Amino acid sequence: MKSIGMAIMKRAVIFVVAALAPLIAHAGCSDNLQNWSARLHPDHTLDATHAVCKVWPANAALTIGALPLMQKGSADGPNVVDIEVVVADTATGAIIAHRFQRSAIRYAEDHYFEGIDLDTARYQLTSTQRAFGVRLKSSGGPPADMSGIATLSLYLIDGQHLRTVLDRLIVSDWTGDRDGPCTSISETSRTLALGPPDTQGYAVLRVSEKYVERVNRLEVDKCSGHTSPAQRRNITLDYRDGTYRIPDAMRNAD
Template identity: 30%
Template structure:
């Protein structure tokens, strides 16, 4: 904790359902931080991320946002972990799967965007793990008042981009445009 905000660690534990003994643990130092952009939510992602036969990844989502009406910002990032032998390993570090932002006058006029990313496992593999196909869909809106002063939406044409994440033997490198803003 400091005048600028808070920084914290996350520790993931894998616990045996029957004995309640901790089987694996992984400390992620400094993974969570809040200041002008605060943490809204931390949750497990229950998606079926089958990276290889017998290898299912565990997802962790962290959502951050500011509280500005004039310059809104939010971002949800995803990390994927796998059980490898007797260890829990990070294999995808901080992929932005949702976000929005923009600039406005707090009354109506402005320029805003929102993005969602969906993931699918590709049949193609590298170093034993399937490639991950990330489909990014971005929508924009430039609202403005009409002649009667009523706020009117002016959406732009949605844009789609596709990225292929290839496992490099230890991690899935994240394309620069899909990397998280924070730690």
């Protein structure tokens, strides 16, 4: 009985250590954000509040990071932010591959930068290449004319560099109109799914788009809402010349 009890205790300890491993790794990756910024862009100021990193579930030996960098002396003002996307060794923090994108985030004067999400869904673009995503969000505006936008970019590791294969597809675009205490919102949202491989071996990207209007009006001292039937359509993005082609209306261009 004593040996069984010891074995159970040992298994419990192993389980706890395994459960805590991602948290420990995440703490370590957060410590590296400033180091990565200082090494790659010593003349830039890191927006530490919005910098993010996480261990890649598809390969725990790798950690993904996204560093928002304030532009120095930008003629566009504070509402233009550069992004450095990093893939590093989880154990050491050493940078394996990275990509810098100038003016990756642009938002209106009365808006604010809402944040970055690292998207590690199963973007298996070829039989041997798996991408990860970076989502950028901003929103704001006066009550009578609010709006927000979120974009998705996909990256592949290509030697010591990252290759952008999907550049800022708009995955959420909404506007709000406040009438007294009631707010009406119109929103277009898009989701991605992988289709069969094309002639180059890359999976076709299938975009499902949905547009919805939610109208709220004041009726007898309370807001009464009505949601219009969703308008849907499907779009296919083909891989050509090293990237997925996005229609202009669906891309947050420079």
